[in-house]
Amino acid sequence: MSVFNSPSFDSHELVAFKNDPRSGLRAIVAIHNTALGPALGGCRMFPYASPELAVEDVLRLSRGMSYKSALAGLPLGGGKAVIIGDPATMKSRSLLLAMGDFIEGLNGQYITAEDSGTSVADLKIIGERTAYVSGIMDGSQFGGDPSPYTAQGVFYGIKAAMAFRHNENSLQGVRVAVQGAGSVGRYLTKLLIAAGAEVFIADVNAANLSLAQTMGAIPVPVADVLGLAVDVLAPCAMGAVIDEQTVGLINAGIVAGAANNQLAMPIQGEQLRQRGILYAPDFVINAGGIIDVYYQRAEDSSNSSAAHVERIGDTLQEIFARAEKTGVATAQIAEQLAEEIFLPPVKTAAA
Numbered sequence: 065m066s067v068f069n070s071p072s073f074d075s076h077e078l079v080a081f082k083n084d085p086r087s088g089l090r091a092i093v094a095i096h097n098t099a100l101g102p103a104l105g106g107c108r109m110f111p112y113a114s115p116e117l118a119v120e121d122v123l124r125l126s127r128g129m130s131y132k133s134a135l136a137g138l139p140l141g142g143g144k145a146v147i148i149g150d151p152a153t154m155k156s157r158s159l160l161l162a163m164g165d166f167i168e169g170l171n172g173q174y175i176t177a178e179d180s181g182t183s184v185a186d187l188k189i190i191g192e193r194t195a196y197v198s199g200i201m202d203g204s205q206f207g208g209d210p211s212p213y214t215a216q217g218v219f220y221g222i223k224a225a226m227a228f229r230h231n232e233n234s235l236q237g238v239r240v241a242v243q244g245a246g247s248v249g250r251y252l253t254k255l256l257i258a259a260g261a262e263v264f265i266a267d268v269n270a271a272n273l274s275l276a277q278t279m280g281a282i283p284v285p286v287a288d289v290l291g292l293a294v295d296v297l298a299p300c301a302m303g304a305v306i307d308e309q310t311v312g313l314i315n316a317g318i319v320a321g322a323a324n325n326q327l328a329m330p331i332q333g334e335q336l337r338q339r340g341i342l343y344a345p346d347f348v349i350n351a352g353g354i355i356d357v358y359y360q361r362a363e364d365s366s367n368s369s370a371a372h373v374e375r376i377g378d379t380l381q382e383i384f385a386r387a388e389k390t391g392v393a394t395a396q397i398a399e400q401l402a403e404e405i406f407l408p409p410v411k412t413a414a415a
């Protein structure tokens with residue numbers, strides 16, 4: 065398969081490949097769109113079964129970042145990096161330094177950050193070779209970790225959805241099922257419980273589940289969480305959780321969580337709409353992390369970042385209202401809105 069023919073290529077501006085036999089680095093940087101500013105997106109390390117799968121993943125993720133940053137109101141484009149390899153066995157200082165050289169060679173068109181398989185510590189090593197790294201600010205409240213901001217954004221998103229659907233501004237007594245008690249899931253649990261919500265939580269990892277329990281969340285079996293009769297389902301584990309099989313199981317009026325790419329296929333957005341379930345598009349509600357990463361780069365992770373994250377709720381309200389008015393799925397409306405922001409208008413013959 066050629067890169068240009070990939071279904072996720074979608075007019076990428078640049079795709080760069082790096083092979084460094086000395087360190088074992090094999091990496092790809094994809095830059096989807098820089099109309100609004102330099103492309104910012106995480107650096108993922110994963111043992112892809114083939115280079116083709118790595119290409120497909122980096123293109124899909126990079127495209128998603130253009131949409132996420134546009135709707136988050138950031139002066140950033142969309143990009144992403146992947147390193148092919150097992151982070152548990154193949155990550156080394158020399159490999160990370162070589163990644164830094166690779167990013168530096170792109171002259172600031174792409175700015176990297178942490179993602180699955182890379183940590184703040186890894187990003188600091190990459191940052192020894194390039195200035196184009198974000199999310200490593202020591203002085204920031206959480207030492208560069210974007211998860212608390214992502215959780216905060218999801219919390220505002222849940223509030224916006226409750227206000228839109230039920231005209232309800234309080235989360236007191238609201239029942240929320242959280243799938244995944246990882247970094248974001250646990251921060252979200254803390255916020256929800258402090259706001260008076262009742263939180264049910266499931267995780268395949270017993271240690272993470274018990275940490276959430278100590279915060280007051282009620283554990284439920286992994287197999288039951290999607291079908292729980294609750295007000296809000298918050299997927300905070302993995303992608304493609306809403307597919308042809310699971311879309312019919314959901315027993316919540318609202319789906320609003322942090323996981324990336326929650327819909328296996330776009331049609332699931334329409335199926336949720338037809339079932340009367342209000343879906344908060346993932347790339348809108350989970351933008352808190354990228355917003356904070358942007359402010360860290362601007363060396364201002366204080367009040368402005370928090371106020372900016374709060375605006376996620378306003379953006380969602382606008383999407384919900386447009387979707388209701390037009391009878392179109394919220395995910396599709398969100399994509400249209402983003403494209404209105406980052407794509408240049410098509411010139412007509414008369415123009």
Ligand code: NAD
Nearest residue numbers: 210211214244246247248267268269300301322323324353
């Ligand atoms: P994490 O790895 O810390 O937590 C994920 C949790 O989900 C883990 O505890 C894992 O055991 C659990 N899990 C995996 N499979 C599961 C299953 N089948 N059922 C129940 N639990 C399961 O990740 P995170 O940083 O908390 O991120 C959660 C999700 O949000 C991911 O999809 C991530 O891509 C997305 N996201 C995170 C951020 C961020 O700032 N961390 C930003 C945007 C999007």
